[in-house]
Structure formats: structure tokens, C-alpha cells
Amino acid sequence: MNENATSTPTTNTIGDEVSPYAATPGLSSVVSYPKRCNLWGDARYRGNCDGTLFKELVLRYRATRIADPMMGSGTTRDVIAGLNEVTGTRIRYWGGDLKKGFDLYREQPRGEFDFVWVHPPYFNIVSYGGGEQDLSSEPHYRRFVTKLTVCLRNAYESLASGGHLAVLVADVRRAGGYYPLGRDVMNMEPCLGAIRSVIIKSQHNCKSDGRAYARMKHVPIKHEYCVVFEKTS
Numbered sequence: 001m002n003e004n005a006t007s008t009p010t011t012n013t014i015g016d017e018v019s020p021y022a023a024t025p026g027l028s029s030v031v032s033y034p035k036r037c038n039l040w041g042d043a044r045y046r047g048n049c050d051g052t053l054f055k056e057l058v059l060r061y062r063a064t065r066i067a068d069p070m071m072g073s074g075t076t077r078d079v080i081a082g083l084n085e086v087t088g089t090r091i092r093y094w095g096g097d098l099k100k101g102f103d104l105y106r107e108q109p110r111g112e113f114d115f116v117w118v119h120p121p122y123f124n125i126v127s128y129g130g131g132e133q134d135l136s137s138e139p140h141y142r143r144f145v146t147k148l149t150v151c152l153r154n155a156y157e158s159l160a161s162g163g164h165l166a167v168l169v170a171d172v173r174r175a176g177g178y179y180p181l182g183r184d185v186m187n188m189e190p191c192l193g194a195i196r197s198v199i200i201k202s203q204h205n206c207k208s209d210g211r212a213y214a215r216m217k218h219v220p221i222k223h224e225y226c227v228v229f230e231k232t233s
């Protein structure tokens with residue numbers, strides 16, 4: 001499916017420079033990016049993510065048709081624009097978001113893709129103010145998981161056979177409850193193809209970092225999960 005792929009960088013240098021657009025050698029199932037790469041997206045957008053892990057997966061899978069149906073501030077769009085400009089790839093990208101009038105609960109990403117990245121709201125810890133269709137407006141955790149399953153299935157349906165769906169989520173601790181979103185996404189495996197990787201990503205610069213964790217009985221959550229599924233049929 002990647003006949004159209006152009007030269008994909010495989011080291012962390014382009015020319016003599018270490019480039020943010022090159023693959024990091026030794027990518028493993030544990031990643032940590034303490035410093036956000038400000039070339040991509042908008043750090044002021046609540047719940048935005050750094051684009052480095054997305055870039056690593058795009059390069060690793062040599063993806064040439066990419067979608068992000070919950071693109072928020074456009075981190076993934078900017079990574080692809082930069083990759084195409086700096087490395088000469090011709091990766092096609094489609095991005096949507098409820099804020100742009102695209103509802104992943106009701107629609108599939110427009111096109112057929114070999115890599116789809118979904119970074120949904122982490123339950124209702126950040127409100128995106130998009131009304132009833134906004135996943136972050138669902139106050140009941142089980143109903144949230146059911147809605148997220150529908151969204152991820154729509155994303156999965158837009159994959160070509162052999163394509164990959166990467167879902168970035170974190171568990172949530174709220175009002176004495178623990179909501180294991182990572183586990184629940186992994187449990188969606190039968191309807192989202194086969195799990196191929198689970199990557200643990202350290203969380204940095206969370207809004208909650210300033211809280212007095214010393215008073216908490218249980219340990220603070222400092223990691224996210226990137227679960228990668230492969231479309232097997």
C-alpha cells in the first residue's frame with residue numbers, strides 16, 4: 001500500500017543537522033518528550049499533544065495517506081506539512097474536528113488512509129464546549145466509553161487493509177474514582193483489528209502538576225498510552 005512513498009528519513013539527521021523530522025533511533029515502547037516541539041500545533045490548546053510520537057509512527061509505518069479526525073489545534077497537520085516541506089515526502093493528510101464541523105461519532109474520516117491518529121478527550125477532564133456531540137460533554141464514564149468505541153470504529157473503517165490506527169489516551173483520576181481509559185481502549189481490540197503496539201508515554205507539564213500530591217493517598221498518573229491497532233481484514 002506504500003508504493004507511492006518517497007524517501008523516508010531513517011536516521012535522526014538530515015544533512016549534518018539533527019532534524020525534528022527525522023526518525024529517532026531506538027524508538028521503543030516507552031517514550032518521553034519533556035520539551036514540547038513548538039513547530040507543531042498550539043501549546044495553548046487544552047489537551048494538545050506534542051507531535052513527536054505521531055511523527056515517529058508515520059515514519060515507522062511509511063504512511064502516505066494520513067487522517068486525524070480529532071485534530072484540535074492541528075499538531076498532526078503541522079507535522080505532515082513540515083515533513084513534506086523539509087524531507088520532500090508527498091504525504092496526503094486529512095484533518096477534522098468537531099470544532100470544524102466534523103463529528104467522528106456520526107461520520108467516517110473522508111477518504112481511505114493507511115494511518116489514522118486519534119487523540120480523543122480524556123473523558124471529561126477538559127471540556128471542549130462542543131455541546132452534546134462533544135465526547136468531553138459525556139458525564140458518565142461507561143457511556144463515554146461506548147461513544148468513544150463508535151468514534152474509533154468510524155476511524156478504523158476509513159483504514160485500508162493493513163493500515164494502522166493509533167489512539168493516544170490516559171487514565172483519569174477524578175473525585176476519588178479511577179477511570180482506566182487505557183485498559184478500555186485496549187479492550188476494543190476485536191472491533192478495531194489487532195493490537196500491534198502499546199507505547200507508554202510520560203506525561204509532562206500537566207495542568208494538575210501544581211497540585212499537592214503529597215496529600216494524595218494514591219500515586220499521581222504520569223503516563224499516557226498510545227495503542228496501535230492494525231486493520232487485519
Ligand SMILES: C[S@@+](CC[C@H](N)C(=O)[O-])C[C@H]1O[C@@H](n2cnc3c(N)ncnc32)[C@H](O)[C@@H]1O
Binds near residue numbers: 048121
Ligand atoms: C485532546 S483534543 C486533541 C488535541 C490535538 N491532538 C492537539 O494536539 O491539538 C480532543 C479533540 O477532540 C475533539 N472532539 C470532541 N468530540 C468530537 C467528536 N464527536 N468528533 C470530532 N472531534 C471531537 C475536541 O474538539 C478536541 O479538539
